[in-house]
Amino acid sequence: MIWYKNNDNDIVISTRIRLARNLDGVPFPNALSDKAAATEKIKAALGGGNSALAKDLDFIDLDKSDPEHKARLAEEHLISPQMLKGKGQSVYVSKDRTMSIMLMEEDHIRLQVIMAGNALDEAYDLADKIDSVIEENVTYAFDESFGYLTACPTNAGTGMRASLMLHLPALTLTKNIKNVVASAGGMGIAVRGLYGEGTSAEGNFYQISNQVTMGVTEKEIIEKLKTVTDRIIDMEKKARAVLEKNSPNELADKVCRSYGILKYARKLSSSEAKSLISDVMLGRGMGIIKEKGKILPMECMIMSAPSIIGGGKLGADERDIKRAEFIRENI
Amino acid sequence: MIWYKNNDNDIVISTRIRLARNLDGVPFPNALSDKAAATEKIKAALGGGNSALAKDLDFIDLDKSDPEHKARLAEEHLISPQMLKGKGQSVYVSKDRTMSIMLMEEDHIRLQVIMAGNALDEAYDLADKIDSVIEENVTYAFDESFGYLTACPTNAGTGMRASLMLHLPALTLTKNIKNVVASAGGMGIAVRGLYGEGTSAEGNFYQISNQVTMGVTEKEIIEKLKTVTDRIIDMEKKARAVLEKNSPNELADKVCRSYGILKYARKLSSSEAKSLISDVMLGRGMGIIKEKGKILPMECMIMSAPSIIGGGKLGADERDIKRAEFIRENI
Numbered sequence: 001m002i003w004y005k006n007n008d009n010d011i012v013i014s015t016r017i018r019l020a021r022n023l024d025g026v027p028f029p030n031a032l033s034d035k036a037a038a039t040e041k042i043k044a045a046l047g048g049g050n051s052a053l054a055k056d057l058d059f060i061d062l063d064k065s066d067p068e069h070k071a072r073l074a075e076e077h078l079i080s081p082q083m084l085k086g087k088g089q090s091v092y093v094s095k096d097r098t099m100s101i102m103l104m105e106e107d108h109i110r111l112q113v114i115m116a117g118n119a120l121d122e123a124y125d126l127a128d129k130i131d132s133v134i135e136e137n138v139t140y141a142f143d144e145s146f147g148y149l150t151a152c153p154t155n156a157g158t159g160m161r162a163s164l165m166l167h168l169p170a171l172t173l174t175k176n177i178k179n180v181v182a183s184a185g186g187m188g189i190a191v192r193g194l195y196g197e198g199t200s201a202e203g204n205f206y207q208i209s210n211q212v213t214m215g216v217t218e219k220e221i222i223e224k225l226k227t228v229t230d231r232i233i234d235m236e237k238k239a240r241a242v243l244e245k246n247s248p249n250e251l252a253d254k255v256c257r258s259y260g261i262l263k264y265a266r267k268l269s270s271s272e273a274k275s276l277i278s279d280v281m282l283g284r285g286m287g288i289i290k291e292k293g294k295i296l297p298m299e300c301m302i303m304s305a306p307s308i309i310g311g312g313k314l315g316a317d318e319r320d321i322k323r324a325e326f327i328r329e330n331i
Numbered sequence: 332m333i334w335y336k337n338n339d340n341d342i343v344i345s346t347r348i349r350l351a352r353n354l355d356g357v358p359f360p361n362a363l364s365d366k367a368a369a370t371e372k373i374k375a376a377l378g379g380g381n382s383a384l385a386k387d388l389d390f391i392d393l394d395k396s397d398p399e400h401k402a403r404l405a406e407e408h409l410i411s412p413q414m415l416k417g418k419g420q421s422v423y424v425s426k427d428r429t430m431s432i433m434l435m436e437e438d439h440i441r442l443q444v445i446m447a448g449n450a451l452d453e454a455y456d457l458a459d460k461i462d463s464v465i466e467e468n469v470t471y472a473f474d475e476s477f478g479y480l481t482a483c484p485t486n487a488g489t490g491m492r493a494s495l496m497l498h499l500p501a502l503t504l505t506k507n508i509k510n511v512v513a514s515a516g517g518m519g520i521a522v523r524g525l526y527g528e529g530t531s532a533e534g535n536f537y538q539i540s541n542q543v544t545m546g547v548t549e550k551e552i553i554e555k556l557k558t559v560t561d562r563i564i565d566m567e568k569k570a571r572a573v574l575e576k577n578s579p580n581e582l583a584d585k586v587c588r589s590y591g592i593l594k595y596a597r598k599l600s601s602s603e604a605k606s607l608i609s610d611v612m613l614g615r616g617m618g619i620i621k622e623k624g625k626i627l628p629m630e631c632m633i634m635s636a637p638s639i640i641g642g643g644k645l646g647a648d649e650r651d652i653k654r655a656e657f658i659r660e661n662i
Binding site for chain 2: 249259261
């Protein structure tokens, strides 16, 4: 199941587990001249195409992929944005696009599982299982006191980053999002814009993830993230209830207008589309909007991202026209 | 035919002819204590219910009408806004609501014909015919040198005000409307907001009318107004062509978004509704919007006016909600 397809969640959109692993005795990618050899070693460990795992994976050499294909993988969160410009990098993607194994990113291996909705346990269990399969055939860089060694020390220890994409329109609208960031930060959980560090929270999408990877177990990370997530869901629901109680007509008007604009506009910038789609997701979540187009809002958003809608070929104006057309026909 | 029903004109919306007449030897209404007697005299002249004309007319005593009924007559332009607050006034309205004869307004008789579209000749011919019928049975205040005498000297002479309601969105958008006002003014034609003097041009609706009533014949007034109207239509069409040539996507986006908002909003102020409806009329006129609701935009505008949608009972917020509901379901 591709995480953004047929995904009608309106608060916890998706869950992601990422494990950073490196080959023992091989320099980290930033200091590695022969990335091809390291890549071959991992490919062999994954069973060379014969294991059950290997049969479920498609290998993509990013050096041989066109920019549009790479851009799409990044939009789907199957590779990191940094890999769009990398060299000597590749990725395994599972048939159901739930799992990807990025090779020669910051670390030799970045194993990722991404699932729709609030699915920390399932995502972690799958990541852990695949990790064990790989570890049967390869020796990871591991230190008894530090744990898994990584290119950047902030990832060492468990090597795990668990994150959830949250959609928090009511907390944003009522300006309570600052409290969320502060309270999560106090528990060692970072809150950022959708595409990781340094990006803003366009469309009211936030990513929360663990900051600490060392001196804690994977289970502890998961449990802490669950606690914070449940607390934020509760805060968002309360903020929605307040909006509904204090200004039901204004709320309905706002989300319905946004839907009307998406269904009729002839030009839509990426940023405006995200904001309007966020409104529609809120409207659907609160039962105000019941109409349903060919695809759900979240898929509209991903499929109308600049790199996908433009195919790397169109200028901004043409993209805005094509985006409006796509959304108009599908939402 | 009610002028605003099934009216798909997008530049010249309607044509109105108004003749001011007074009874000979009776003080003008502002100085008249016994308005009832003057009213009876005119009622008798109109045939007392037996003539063909009288059979086509419904008599409405405005003192006995509830505020909602009067407000609706004003929105339909069958009585003047001033008559909402008057005393001792009444109006005859023809079955097809093309004609009204206001009694004891500023003058004893204000005969009005209102038709959809650009119809100066037809409207004048009808007004002239009715005027003759009335004059067969009553002596008008008339002076050989001044012409028809009226309460306000600016109406004396022909007693005629011919006006057209124009919808000039492109001239407004391109800021050329000032040239229109100046050039029409130079020919003795006034350009004003929709509801006459002192009102702004909400929704890009303007009323043009003759300023001079004395020293010219009715035919001369009509011909001059036709010339100015044709010139303005031409200017508006050219302005639309420029918009279509220079920014077709932005134009389509603007009118389609307005349609989307009208079809989905849950709250609409009167002023916003007019502005959005103006966009939709422009979009229909330019062939950009082809969808058609239960009723045409102009009727939506009239039927969602504050006095009609609120029925004199609702507050502004409730009216905005009811207006959005009415427009959403009908446009």
